[in-house]
Amino acid sequence: xxxxxxxxxxxxxxxxxxxxxxxxxxxxxxxxxxxxxxxxxxxxxxxxxxxxxxxxxxxxxxxxxxxxxxxxxxxxxxxxxxxxxxxxxxxxxxxxxxxxxxxxxxxxxxxxxxxxxxxxxxxxxxxxxxxxxxxxxxxxxxxxxxxxxxxxxxxxxxxxxxxxxxxxxxxxxxxxxxxxxxxxxxxxxxxxxxxxxxxxxxxxxxxxxxxxxxxxxxxxxxxxxxxxxxxxxxxxxxxxxxxxxxxxxxxxxxxxxxxxxxxxxxxxxxxxxxxxxxxxxxxxxxxxxxxxxxxxxxxxxxxxxxxxxxxxxxxxxxxxxxxxxxxxxxxxxxxxxxxxxxxxxxxxxxxxxxxxxxxxxxxxxxxxxxxxxxxxxxxxxxxxxxxxxxxxxxxxxxxxxxxxxxxxxxxxxxxxxxxxxxxxxxxxxxxxxxxxxxxxxxxxxxxxxxxxxxxxxxxxxxxxxxxxxxxxxxxxxxxxxxxxxxxxxx
Amino acid sequence: xxxxxxxxxxxxxxxxxxxxxxxxxxxxxxxxxxxxxxxxxxxxxxxxxxxxxxxxxxxxxxxxxxxxxxxxxxxxxxxxxxxxxxxxxxxxxxxxxxxxxxxxxxxxxxxxxxxxxxxxxxxxxxxxxxxxxxxxxxxxxxxxxxxxxxxxxxxxxxxxxxxxxxxxxxxxxxxxxxxxxxxxxxxxxxxxxxxxxxxxxxxxxxxxxxxxxxxxxxxxxxxxxxxxxxxxxxxxxxxxxxxxxxxxxxxxxxxxxxxxxxxxxxxxxxxxxxxxxxxxxxxxxxxxxxxxxxxxxxxxxxxxxxxxxxxxxxxxxxxxxxxxxxxxxxxxxxxxxxxxxxxxxxxxxxxxxxxxxxxxxxxxxxxxxxxxxxxxxxxxxxxxxxxxxxxxxxxxxxxxxxxxxxxxxxxxxxxxxxxxxxxxxxxxxxxxx
Numbered sequence: 001x002x003x004x005x006x007x008x009x010x011x012x013x014x015x016x017x018x019x020x021x022x023x024x025x026x027x028x029x030x031x032x033x034x035x036x037x038x039x040x041x042x043x044x045x046x047x048x049x050x051x052x053x054x055x056x057x058x059x060x061x062x063x064x065x066x067x068x069x070x071x072x073x074x075x076x077x078x079x080x081x082x083x084x085x086x087x088x089x090x091x092x093x094x095x096x097x098x099x100x101x102x103x104x105x106x107x108x109x110x111x112x113x114x115x116x117x118x119x120x121x122x123x124x125x126x127x128x129x130x131x132x133x134x135x136x137x138x139x140x141x142x143x144x145x146x147x148x149x150x151x152x153x154x155x156x157x158x159x160x161x162x163x164x165x166x167x168x169x170x171x172x173x174x175x176x177x178x179x180x181x182x183x184x185x186x187x188x189x190x191x192x193x194x195x196x197x198x199x200x201x202x203x204x205x206x207x208x209x210x211x212x213x214x215x216x217x218x219x220x221x222x223x224x225x226x227x228x229x230x231x232x233x234x235x236x237x238x239x240x241x242x243x244x245x246x247x248x249x250x251x252x253x254x255x256x257x258x259x260x261x262x263x264x265x266x267x268x269x270x271x272x273x274x275x276x277x278x279x280x281x282x283x284x285x286x287x288x289x290x291x292x293x294x295x296x297x298x299x300x301x302x303x304x305x306x307x308x309x310x311x312x313x314x315x316x317x318x319x320x321x322x323x324x325x326x327x328x329x330x331x332x333x334x335x336x337x338x339x340x341x342x343x344x345x346x347x348x349x350x351x352x353x354x355x356x357x358x359x360x361x362x363x364x365x366x367x368x369x370x371x372x373x374x375x376x377x378x379x380x381x382x383x384x385x386x387x388x389x390x391x392x393x394x395x396x397x398x399x400x401x402x403x404x405x406x407x408x409x410x411x412x413x414x415x416x417x418x419x420x421x422x423x424x425x426x427x428x429x430x431x432x433x434x435x436x437x438x439x440x441x442x443x444x445x446x447x448x449x450x451x452x453x454x455x456x457x458x459x460x461x462x463x464x465x466x467x468x469x470x471x472x473x474x475x476x477x478x479x480x481x482x483x484x485x486x487x488x489x490x
Numbered sequence: 491x492x493x494x495x496x497x498x499x500x501x502x503x504x505x506x507x508x509x510x511x512x513x514x515x516x517x518x519x520x521x522x523x524x525x526x527x528x529x530x531x532x533x534x535x536x537x538x539x540x541x542x543x544x545x546x547x548x549x550x551x552x553x554x555x556x557x558x559x560x561x562x563x564x565x566x567x568x569x570x571x572x573x574x575x576x577x578x579x580x581x582x583x584x585x586x587x588x589x590x591x592x593x594x595x596x597x598x599x600x601x602x603x604x605x606x607x608x609x610x611x612x613x614x615x616x617x618x619x620x621x622x623x624x625x626x627x628x629x630x631x632x633x634x635x636x637x638x639x640x641x642x643x644x645x646x647x648x649x650x651x652x653x654x655x656x657x658x659x660x661x662x663x664x665x666x667x668x669x670x671x672x673x674x675x676x677x678x679x680x681x682x683x684x685x686x687x688x689x690x691x692x693x694x695x696x697x698x699x700x701x702x703x704x705x706x707x708x709x710x711x712x713x714x715x716x717x718x719x720x721x722x723x724x725x726x727x728x729x730x731x732x733x734x735x736x737x738x739x740x741x742x743x744x745x746x747x748x749x750x751x752x753x754x755x756x757x758x759x760x761x762x763x764x765x766x767x768x769x770x771x772x773x774x775x776x777x778x779x780x781x782x783x784x785x786x787x788x789x790x791x792x793x794x795x796x797x798x799x800x801x802x803x804x805x806x807x808x809x810x811x812x813x814x815x816x817x818x819x820x821x822x823x824x825x826x827x828x829x830x831x832x833x834x835x836x837x838x839x840x841x842x843x844x845x846x847x848x849x850x851x852x853x854x855x856x857x858x859x860x861x862x863x864x865x866x867x868x869x870x871x872x873x874x875x876x877x878x879x880x881x882x883x884x885x886x887x888x889x890x891x892x893x894x895x896x897x898x899x900x901x902x903x904x905x906x907x908x909x910x911x912x913x914x915x916x917x918x919x920x921x922x923x
Contacts, residue, residue, distance in 0.1 A: 091557045094880050097840030097847075100860065155837040159881065 055327075055351055059395075059420050060303060062324040064349030070321050073347040077238045077373075078142075078168060086172040089165040090119035096155055101166060104153035106466070107134035107475045111150055111166055118173055127177035128184040130170055135209045135478070136202055138178055138248050139231050140471045141171035142240050145336075145367040149471070178247070183254035188215035190257075193488045196221065196279040198266050201229020202470045203285030203460025205252055206477030207484075212257035214485045219279070220258060223265030229287055230461075230470065233312040236340035237320065238347070267432055276455055281484045284435075284443060284451070284458040285477055288428035288468075294332065296399075298390035299424075307331060307341035307425035314344055326421025329353045330399050331379075332387055333425030334364035339371070341423045342379045354417055356382045356401060358408065385415055396422055430462050439464040449480030457484055492796030493803045494789060496530060498770045499662040499687040499747050501620040503530035503593035506804050507760065507788050510751050510772035511535050511597035511623060511666075514782075516571055518581035525585070527782035528789060531593025533690075533772060536570035536625045537578050539600050539610065543569040543631075549710035552699035552719065563725035564775045565699040567710060567717055569631045570599050575613070583617040594618070595664065599625040599637050602647060604654045611659040621661045624651065624686075626677070627668035627693025629720045639693070642668035645680035652684025664749060667691040667733075669726075674733040675740050682746055689737065690749035690772060692730045694720025723775035727753030731766055735815045738767025744812075755784075757791025764804065765811035819911050824904040826890040827871035829853070829864045835884040836862060842875035842885060850874055867897045 054064045065073070081089060093115040101111040109130050117126035130137035144150075146167035154163035177184065193216045197204045200222035208218045226232050231245040253260070264270065266286060275282045291306040293299065303326065310323075317323050325348040331341050334357035342355045355374060357364055360383050364371060374381065385401035386408075392398065396419050403413040430442055436451035437444050442464040449457040459476030466472040496506035508531040509515050509524055516535040524532060545568060552565040571578055586594045596619045600606035614622060625632075626642030633639040641647045648665065655663050665681035667674060669692040678689050696718050698708040708716030730752025737743050750768025754760050755776040763771050776784055792804070801807055831842070831854075838860040846854040853868035854875060864875075876885045890896060892905035910916050 088558060091559075094839045094841060096838075097844035098856075099840075100838065155839040159837040 055349055058327050060324045060326045062322050064325060064327075065321070067321060070319075074237045074241065074320055074344075076241050077236075078171075080175060081165070081168050081172045086118055086123075086169060089169055090115045092156060092164045093119070094155060100153035100155065101150040101164075104149045105133075106149070106469065106471045107137075107140070107478070109133045109137070109150075109170070114173060115164065115166070115169055118169055123173045123176040124180075124182065124184070126173035130174055131177075131184060133478075134471065134474050135206050135252060136231070136248065136470065136474050137170055138174040139202070139240065139245065140474065141167050141174055142244070143231075143235055144471050145369065145469070147369045148367050178251050181251070183251060185209075185213050185255055187213055187256050190217065191215040191489055193217070193280045194219070194278075195281045195283065195484060195488075196275040197283045197285060198275070199229060199284070199286035199460065199462075200224075200227035200249070200260060200262070201285060201287050201460060202231060202473035203287075203463075203477035203480075204229070204283065205249065206474040207283045207285060207457075207459065207481045208258050208477075209252050209255055210478050210481035211484060212255045214481070214489075216257070216280075216485070216488065218258045219261060221261045221264040221266070221270065223263070223268070223286070223289075225262050227260055227262060233315055234308055234337070235315070235470075236311065236344055237314050238344075239340075272434055272453075272456065276453075280455075280488055282456045283449070283477070283480055283484065284456065284462060285460040285473070286432070287461045289431040290429035291424060292427045292429060294387050294390075294424055294426065296387040296389055298392070298396075299387075301390050301392050301396045302394055303392070303396040303420055304390055304422045304424065307333065307337050307423040308428070310423055311337065311340050311344065314348075320348070323348060325350050326419070327351045328418040329421045329423070330417050330419040331355045331423045331425055333357065333423075333427070334359065334366060335425060335427070336366050336370060338423075338425035339366045339374050339379075341425055343374050343377050345421075345423070346377045346379055350421075352380070352418070353378065354380045354382055356385050356387070356417075358384065358386045358404060360384060360406070382415070386410075388414075390422065391416075396420060428461075445476075447479075448483035449476055450483065492793045492801060494530075494793055494796075496770050496804055498593070498749065499621065499664065501531070501593045501595065501662060502591070503770070504591055505530035505785075505789055505792075506764070506770035507785055508532060508593060508595070508749070508770060508772045509777065510774040511625065512774040512778075513568060514774060514777050517573065517578075518585055521581075521585050522588075524777075524782045525589045525592050528785045529592070529782065530770075531595065531620075533595045533597050533623050534578070534582055534619075536597040536599045536628070537575055537610065537614070538570050538598075538637075539606050540575050542572045542574055545569055545572050546712050548712035552709040553723075554699050554725065561775070561779045562723060563697075563699065563721055564723040564778065565697050565710070565719040565721050566694070567630055567719040570597075570625070570628070575610075579613055579617050582614075582619055586618045586620075593620055595621045595623050597623045597625050597666070599628065599632060602636055602641055602651060607651070607654050608658050611655065611661075615659060615661060619661065621664060621687075622655070622659065623664040623666050623690060624655060625666050625693070626651075627666045627691075629668060629670055629694055629696050630718060639668040639670055642666075642677055642693070643671055645676050648677050648680040649684040652681050652686050656685040662687040664688045664690050666693055666751075668693045669729060669733055669752075670696050674736050675743060678737045678740075678743050678746060682743060686746075688747035688749060688769070690751055691737070692726065692733055692752045694722045695726055695729065697721035722753065723779075724753045724755050724759075727755075727759060731762060734763060734768055735766045735812065738809060738812045739815050757788040757795065760788055761792055761795055761807060762811075764807045765809070766815065767809050767812050769808055770804075820909050822907045822909060823913060824892075824906060824908045826896050826903045827887040828866050828869045828890060829871060829873075829875050829885055830888045831862055831864055831875075831885050832883070833861060833863075835881050837881060837884075838862070839880060841878045841880065845874050845878045869898065 095112045099112045114126040114129040150166045151163035157163040195211050195216050195218050197208045197220040200220045208220050211218050227249045228245045314323050329345040329350040331338050342353050346353045385403050388402050389400045390396050398416050399419045401415040403411045436453045443458040445458050445463045449459045451458050457480040459480045460473035461468045494505040496503050511533040515532045521532050550568045553561050554563040556562045596614045628638030663686050665686040667677050681689050700709045734750050748768045750763030751772040754771045754773045760771045843854045843856045851868050853865045855863050879885045890903045892903050
């Protein structure tokens with residue numbers, strides 16, 4: 001080999017180009033090239049491919065990785081922007097007229113204004129701009145699919161394919177305020193009106209805060225031991241580490257006038273009728289409690305689990321190393337829950353994780369960003385396949401799929417995947433009796449959250465309309481609160 | 491490739507890019523680095539009579555920034571050199587000996603009496619320097635002692651001192667002008683009367699760059715207090731260009747060579763100064779921001795530009811724009827333009843709309859799907875939309891063809907040139923007939 005043709009390194013425009021005879025490899029220039037031996041050692045010690053023998057052990061087992069590897073695996077997906085990064089990012093905002101990012105935000109946050117407030121050194125004022133529209137702006141900054149909402153609409157996405165980092169800037173501002181324990185809103189004088197809120201998730205908390213701020217007394221019921229709903233139980237650990245969800249609820253409760261009753265489930269501890277009798281208004285925001293079945297033969301075998309329970313177990317675990325995971329994991333579904341389960345299965349040390357979805361990638365509810373995240377973590381995504389049978393003697397050993405065409409017709413082509421753990425993530429359903437009228441499988445509401453029953457409002461995932469997103473739930477809770485307020489005192 | 495060699499008042503340099511008298515030219519070490527980097531010449535930081543001045547020991551600079559903390563304006567409260575005269579003279583001699591092809595001009599500021607000038611000029615001559623520049627511009631510190639801008643703001647003093655200097659040296663004399671006056675032509679005329687070979691401008695502008703809102707003190711802040719400083723950098727370029735042009739187009743002064751100073755940062759800035767009449771340019775803030783290496787871009791950029799324009803030397807660029815600098819009353823009022831938005835380039839930020847709708851002529855329409863278009867009936871071609879648009883060349887000003895009707899006025903666009911002096915609305919127009 002002619003050595004002069006080998007690995008000629010030339011930094012060009014922020015990239016490093018390595019030439020190997022006729023082809024070129026382009027690397028970002030900030031990625032230093034390190035020898036393979038050192039690289040592979042680093043990977044092992046970092047736990048990214050920590051090769052303890054437990055990785056190969058079949059079945060469902062805890063502690064597949066070296067103990068020290070877990071912290072890195074489940075740390076913040078996007079480390080927060082520091083002061084300098086925030087100023088550089090804020091500088092890119094053009095302060096558009098009637099900005100498209102605001103239109104794209106389900107809660108209509110005045111994004112150009114809050115970014116200008118960051119740029120001019122007043123992040124707490126920026127936080128107030130955000131939180132006045134979206135009281136859970138801190139969580140939304142972490143979990144919003146911004147690449148499909150504000151950042152997709154950003155004119156710099158059109159101009160350069162690089163939107164302003166709106167989500168990360170929002171987190172910078174809200175963290176800045178909330179880390180000081182400051183609550184920027186004051187409760188109005190008491191109206192003497194009482195409102196019951198069912199569900200302490202994004203919709204219920206948003207509704208409760210707005211009502212309390214307007215002077216109403218609010219009692220929030222939640223079936224779980226902790227408030228937060230999906231924020232606390234249903235979102236991947238790496239998206240909201242360090243107890244942020246509870247800290248945010250505590251911060252929100254500083255408004256006063258909100259009584260929280262956990263372990264209080266609709267239909268068990270109280271009924272809608274009772275709430276209606278005891279309160280001036282009722283808001284239903286209990287989300288979707290049931291999990292859809294696969295409809296495949298043998299799905300009752302051991303090891304076939306609900307993805308939401310797995311995600312919840314991880315979030316609530318004192319030590320994630322104690323959460324057992326299969327060697328061969330299959331996740332069925334195409335939404336955020338499926339991705340969260342698949343990625344975290346991989347992070348726990350599952351050797352093979354396959355996500356199987358019945359339609360094409362373009363139909364997946366999970367954003368492209370989330371799909372790419374899963375791929376980057378080593379999750380294999382299989383499309384156009386539906387589960388037909390779960391095989392195994394008591395416990396699942398394999399799961400069998402049939403490939404389907406675009407119209408969901410079976411092709412007769414089968415796929416068998418080794419599986420000692422299967423997570424179902426094919427959607428959730430509304431549970432409960434004596435609910436207001438439904439539309440499809442959800443409570444029918446108008447644009448202000450009014451249901452078919454006078455005095456009862458609903459919002460969030462349990463209600464019709466809008467995407468099943470945290471940010472949408474916050475908007476619906478807020479808007480219902482404003483309508484309840486108008487009904488009670490207007 | 492175009493020949494960038496420059497000759498300014500008889501002083502030769504390999505290119506027209508000199509470093510201005512300032513911290514970058516305060517000592518041998520810096521100047522050698524500058525010459526190694528390719529600078530055509532330097533004006534050595536201003537020398538005075540011993541004992542040397544004493545600088546403040548706190549911050550000497552303050553700045554204002556554009557996007558991404560890009561330095562746009564710099565304010566300084568430095569004084570002239572604070573090193574002994576003999577040390578500077580020895581270093582000047584040493585550098586000039588090693589770089590005979592580069593321009594070595596020495597800036598001077600001594601008390602406003604003839605004897606100190608008669609004392610210092612032979613000492614400078616002895617170093618082999620090519621010329622002197624009289625610092626009549628420094629707006630702070632030295633002016634409180636009756637030097638710098640205290641001289642530059644009184645044309646009679648300029649003339650007097652320039653005459654003393656010319657009488658005491660064979661070297662070319664460049665008079666550096668302060669912009670802190672009402673009419674730049676007056677000190678330039680005084681310099682000419684005193685026998686100056688050239689003027690250089692502008693020196694820095696009196697300024698306070700910012701206020702510390704915790705200390706309630708101007709910046710830079712020295713122990714809780716601040717004094718005005720001299721402003722320079724890209725932000726002052728428009729002011730400097732105008733002053734250069736004012737001198738260049740004055741018939742009485744039009745043959746006075748000008749060394750252009752004030753915010754020159756790129757080859758393009760340099761070319762603009764030269765087109766407006768500067769024979770060469772002097773640079774300071776840009777090298778204080780980016781280092782001496784920028785001269786490589788200036789050399790390649792100006793050379794490429796001259797080639798494109800089929801000019802073979804920098805002299806062919808000098809004064810090219812001067813004939814087109816005129817008074818407002820000579821502008822063609824029959825010229826009509828309209829803004830035009832290129833929808834393919836538009837990123838739909840709407841800044842043009844906000845600017846026009848809120849602050850101008852309501853001449854931009856916005857559709858529901860954020861398509862922006864110009865309403866010719868309302869557009870006065872003010873150019874604000876062009877100025878606020880973040881995308882270069884997305885909005886342009888298009889001249890209307892004579893013979894067509896301007897929908898705003900309903901009048902046919904005239905072919906003939908007509909200015910305010912002949913316009914019927916001008917009260918003086920009738921009297922002129």
